[in-house]
Amino acid sequence: MRFLLSTATQLLLSCAFLAANAHAAPSEEAPKLVLVLVVDGLPAEQVQRYRSQFGKGGLRRLMEGGASFSNAHQAHGVTVTAVGHAAILSGAYPYQHGVIGNNWIDPVTKTSVYCTQDTAHTYIGETTRPMDGTSPARLRVDTLGDQLRYATGNRAKVVAVSGKDRGAILLAGKTGTAYMYMDETGNFASSDFYMKAHPEWVRSFQAAKPQDRYYGKTWRPLLPDAAYANDARDELFPATPASPNRFPFAFYSESGSIDADYYNRLKPSPFLDELTLDFARAAIDGENLGNNPAGVTDVLGVSLSGHDYVNHKYGPESKMSHDHLQRLDRMLANFFSYLDKKVGADKVLVVLTADHGFPNTPEFVKESGGNAGRVDPAKLVTALNAALAAKYGNDKLVIAESAPNFHLDYAALDKLGLSRIEVEETAANFLRTQEGVAEVFTRHYFETGAAATTRMQLLMRRAWNRELSGDLVVVTKPFWIFGSSSSGTSHGSSYAYDTNVPLVLSGRKWIKPGLYGQYAETVDIAPTLAHLLRLRPPAGAEGRVLNEALAGAPRAQ
Incomplete structure (x- = not known):
């Protein structure tokens, strides 16, 4: 385990490792687009548990055609959304990057502050509440995207989109552009930290109001009943007239018309992620990502928030979580097919990971004889x-x-x-x-x-x-x-169920496919991408280059 050995021992082992494993030389042809996919709240074990049910073009395509690390971790002790997202493209731990939680206590005022809160800025065309995330001001380090923009004279484009403001802002870094889902309108919008007004492609996307297409629709299981046989019993999720907490789920508003109530109901569902991927497509088209006229690499960060909302409400053992991941798999297959046509299958480097894992609900653990x-x-x-x-x-x-x-x-x-x-x-x-x-x-x-x-x-x-x-x-x-609630579950610990997350890199010109059991961390992503793009790593990066997964890496003697 890294950093537990003495300094002298680490140095000797490092020298031996480097001698046998010089970094693979990056391909002369850089990817046109680096796609960083973060599935919010996805434990690594769920990917393994349900992988036989995935389709061919989504998660299975990544795992079979890429390098998949089974022993990868968000290796810090407070495993929540903001902390995990800050680590992925900065390569830094919280003691350096300064994002110690989703919220924390201001040391001077002793009041709560939000991780991406910045009262100097407001959302563009949307209501901005006191604790809304509008800028990366509280992120104390730079990111891979920032280094890419520095190295290309800002010609490279770095765009991030998410169902959560912190998911987008912390992937976009200091110099990228973030777009996030608005709870009150269902729009995706940015803040005036990034620009004074939205570009035309954003205004066109908003005008079409794709978020309204789910009103009156239901979410039903995708697979036959037998596929969910090993999931938790429905009875573990208390039902009320307002919240049946089991399939089918209807999407509506108590007012009888489309409003903020309806837009919030979309969050713990597959529909939020479908909207996020739709907006990501619009960003690729609108910004010409992956076909940059300057001939440089672009970065697109997509943080898919729905799985986290579902897992919080029902737990990763639930039929709802199981089905959500299956639906997300099919959405990703469609998205990858779009990328193949728009950018080219051999021109995109994909990274898939998560910001944290999830424990089971205490009720499920206790029913199974555990202490929770x-x-x-x-x-x-x-x-x-x-x-x-x-x-x-x-x-x-x-x-x-x-x-x-x-x-x-x-x-x-x-x-x-x-x-x-x-x-x-x-x-x-x-x-x-x-x-x-x-x-x-x-x-x-x-x-x-x-x-x-x-x-x-x-x-x-x-x-x-x-x-x-x-x-x-x-x-x-x-x-x-x-927590003070009586149902659902949460995360944030240093235990393996919270730290162990998927880490998959895919792109056959740059990545050597295989299932890797070597220990890896999400802070390794930024140094690995920097190596492949011939960039200086972000200033706070402490991870290693995942050399074993790179095409052309020499074998250890």
Whole structure:
């Protein structure tokens, strides 16, 4: 496992590896388009579990015609959407890239901030709410796309689209252009950080209102009933008149007309991803991606958000998640067929990965005999403050939380003359006794720089940013999740079900097909693409070139 060995041992092993495995020389012919596909919330095990049911032209095409890494990870300890997307094309861990969560606590104001929030900018032609994502200002490093634009005098085009603002913005980097789904209108729009007005192709796409075509439609299982025999029972998902939580799902609005209620109902469904891919096609046509007149490589990032919404609501064990992935597979097959005709099958390099995996719902785990549950962060703070008050006489020494980060009130500690280190340890020891809590890391632990001796320690160190993260970082037990709801599931831990994600590279001129068991990380994507495109890696990149998967790579002696 990387970075757990001593520096001297790592150096010796690195020298031996490099001697036997010099990087494969990049092809003289660069790809015309690099397509980076991120399936939000897709665990690697789902791809393997359902692969026999995939069609020929989608996920199966990538896995059989490309290099597929089965042991690939989002290798940081807070596995959520923003953190994972920031890692993919920056090659950096959160301690450097500065995106430590979807939300976190501002160290000065002690209020919650959003990962791509920037009040200096607004959406173009759309309502902008206080916590909406409008720019990459909080991303502290550059990306592969930024390096490509620097190297080509900004002639290369970098475009990203997603059902979530953070999915698009963090793939687009500092100099690309991001488009995101608008919950209130169902449009895809950008912000005035990127441009003053949308180009004509965006206005044409919006005018056609493709998002309205699903009104009154239903989502039914794609495959015969027998195909879902091993999925979780429907009874695990409580049904209400408003939310039946089982097939078929109808898409409508309580008002009886197309409105924001309807557009939000599209999110936990295959239709959001279909719209995202439709917009990606429009971007390829409108921006001439892959056929750049300047003759340079373009980058298109497509983050497909629907699977994450479905998994949150029903869990990866559900029939809904199973069917969503099958439908997504068929959508990708159509998209790849379009790319073959528009750009050329031998001119596109494809990367497929995910921003994080997913645990099963606690109810499913418990029904299977496991230990699982939910930890309510607000209740945890209340209990912790009561315990600290009993010892120190102040009833609110923990001033804010954005799980897994908990923040102490430094002013109160100083007023009482208390040692921050002592209070951290007292708090950590109390939290370790609470149901569902596996471990607690303190600011003092991270700042002392003690060597990581376990994988959890390593991943949590990577996730902790000295300026932004909390004084206490809580890790739940396996299959325990943070949350106050009574259904569904979430992610964010350092356990394998949250870190293990697909990583597939495809493009026969540049990639050597095969199933690879070597350990890999999503931070390896940016250095690998930089190598193939003959670019300088992004400044914060710490990954390696996935040399074993490159066409022409020499064999180890």
